[in-house]
Amino acid sequence: MTKKSAIIVWFRTDLRLHDNPALYAALNHGERIIPLYIHAPHEEGRWQPGAASRWWLHHSLSSLARDLKQLGSRLILRAGNSLEQLQQLVEETAAASVFATRCYTPAGTKRDNHVQQALQDLNIDFKLYNGNLLLEPDSIRNKSGQPYKVFTPYWRAHQQLFNSPALLPAPDQLPSVPNRVSSMALAKLELLPTQPWDKGMRQTWQVGEQAGIQQLRLHSQEIIADYPDSHDRPDIDGTSRLSPYLHFGELSVRQVAKMLIQSRQQHARPGATALLRQLVWRDFAHHILWHFPTTSDKPFDARYNHFPWQRRSNSRLLKAWQQGLTGFPIVDAGMRQLWQTGWMHNRVRMIVASLLTKNAGIHWQLGARWFWDTLVDADLAQNSMNWQWVAGCGVDAAPYFRIFNPVLQSQKFDPRGEYIRRWIPELAGLPTEYIHQPELTPPLVQQACKVILGSDYPEPILDLKASREQALLNYRQYIRSAS
DNA sequence: TGAAATGTTGGGGCG
DNA sequence: ACGCCCCAACATTTC
DSSP: OOOOOEEEEEESSOOOSTTOHHHHHHHHTTSEEEEEEEEOGGGGGGGOOOHHHHHHHHHHHHHHHHHHHHTTOOOEEEESOHHHHHHHHHHHHTEEEEEEEOOOSHHHHHHHHHHHHHHHHTTOEEEEEOOSOSSOGGGOOOTTSOOOOSHHHHHHHHHHHOOOOOOOOOOSOOOOOOTTSOOOOGGGGOOSOSSOOOHHHHHHOOOSHHHHHHHHHHHHHHHHHTOTTGGGOTTTOOSOOOHHHHHTTSSOHHHHHHHHHHHHHHHOOHHHHHHHHHHHHHHHHHHHHHHSGGGGTSOSSGGGTTOOOBOOTTOHHHHHHHHTOSSOHHHHHHHHHHHHHSOOOHHHHHHHHHIIIIISOBOHHHHHHHHHHHOTTOOHHHHHHHHHHHHTOSTTOOOTTOOOOHHHHHHHHSTTOHHHHHHOGGGTTSOHHHHTOGGGSOHHHHHHHTOOBTTTBOOOSSOHHHHHHHHHHHHHHHHHHHO
16 A cells, blocks of 8 residues: 655644635545644734734634644644745655645735745645635626726625635544654744733633634624624624634634525524625725735825825824823723724724824824734734725725714714723713713812823823814825825 | 715794 | 794705
């Protein structure tokens, strides 16, 4: 009997066993399987994973390693140059193939093309599968063969093209990995913080494939219960909280879509369509970054190439924004939720981004970078698209004159101030009447509530009306001269 | 996936 | 009964 060759299953952002086409294909070949993860952050260029992302990755790898072990296999961890590590492992295991799930970031695509070439020269089969998106960036084009640049027609085309696929089952057992194949200890990757700032994260998140599936179950119950508009309410938080699981591929986006399509058919729930739309936005973001790979760093709308956003990374406004000390409670609540849990409610993300880029005139890239470092769901395609959308220079962008008023947004979406009180404990004693604008609290009330404005909580760091007018003026003048 | 200014309408108070 | 004013409620326009 001939010795069977091995297949390396190279995990990247598909850290799961269910509905994983690369793993499934490897299993179908009935050969030895070497599950591999290579830590190579330097290959991401300017966009190496931030601290929150690394925290999540640590736990996700830990969970994947545990699940693989239960099935009789073992996760091989390596670090360094991806191609070199692959070549070395190919040699160690006499593998004939490397299977992986395709990724779409500019750096990842470049690396994979390079790996493809080099492995081909070694006569190694390198196969990439779609498991990260509903539709891959190249598989959807408008009538003139161009990529879409507007969401609504993309959404229509997507609905035409996407068929809910049969999901691939998770294996119930896996072939073992020979002991001589060495693996690094997870701790050696140094993904966890050296300072213990991750308490809030640990309290907020259960990381890993099983936790992701559990979260999907919970949220599908909420969708069937159908709380109208609760996804827009940070105080209620009816959002799915699936984003980090989707980013790291602990949850299959196709599984989520399938659940939503079923729920729509069986129960006719508007919430199902709304979340499906979000998943298609996610595809759209990857579509855009794939076809326009500079948009993580440059405006999509070239007219904005020289817009004078403030770039100083030590400005007083930026610092206050980052620390949640702007004096606008809804903004500060969001920024503190982000810092403490690695996540922020989506409605609040728009509010804080509008304040930074429009009222404060600070460059959207500084905001994007802060989110990149602090979000557990940081995703290059979505982060870049969303920041550009708010700043007005992106795809399907909000027109420059669309400026959020944090006080109105707060009154509308956190009417009782519960979200504010949860994240800004020093304001918790304030009557609801003043919770959205603490600076209007009469001195006597301040004393009674033991909240002294200016010392316990800052005065607003900028004048909403004046900064809005200034922003409108700047944008209007700039656009007139740029077009 | 705005906000604010401006315009319009209609009910009620009042002379 | 009528015109007038005020103003809230809603619609439209503008940024």
